[in-house]
């Protein structure tokens with residue numbers, strides 16, 4: 001056995017040559033792993049996510065282009081909303097989000113093929129993932145968008161805080177983040193549109209709080225109530241927003257559409 005190893009080692013031209021092969025291969029592996037672990041590693045083109053029941057109008061697309069944000073109400077029927085809410089409530093894998101105390105919600109990532117995702121929630125996800133295709137059909141330049149298979153389900157409880165003012169797209173460069181982190185954040189850096197579908201029941205902003213507060217281009221902020229069945233679409237790189245503290249449980253399903 002010892003002889004075998006001696007002979008094998010003698011056949012290797014030099015350790016330097018070995019290192020020259022192994023180190024770049026290891027680095028390439030790490031970088032590939034960093035990229036494929038992102039939400040866009042297996043994202044689909046917008047057209048592949050077409051969802052016929054979602055009807056957005058030309059006026060919706062025009063408002064999004066002009067203002068950077070559009071609100072569309074009642075995209076779910078009362079029955080669909082109730083089913084999605086029920087499914088969201090039975091999911092048992094929420095964990096606290098936010099490492100720096102900037103947000104008080106618990107989140108879980110859901111995909112259409114997850115075993116614990118019920119038909120109601122799956123329907124809501126299909127609708128949300130159909131947003132870029134529905135926009136592209138109305139003239140919004142979204143055909144190049146890619147849609148992650150996973151959506152974020154976020155729950156803010158009545159006792160917790162909201163989410164501080166922020167932008168959904170990260171604009172830090174490779175020199176600030178380092179190559180590995182820069183690759184890991186590919187989806188976060190490439191976010192084009194944020195699409196949120198609220199799954200709340202009988203929400204009253206004066207009573208329950210929890211508004212989505214938005215700042216666009218230095219103008220006065222305005223509040224959007226998280227009404228059940230309401231879809232909010234905005235430019236992830238342009239609309240600063242915050243979630244105000246809620247006094248009732250607040251549930252939102254979000255997908256970030258990438259370039």
Ligand SMILES: O=C(O)CCC(=O)C(=O)O
Nearest residue numbers: 163168196212241243252
């Ligand atoms: O739930 C909302 O209204 C917005 C949440 C949010 O800003 C986020 O998850 O990035």
Ligand SMILES: [Fe+2]
Nearest residue numbers: 166167168241
């Ligand atoms: Fe956000």
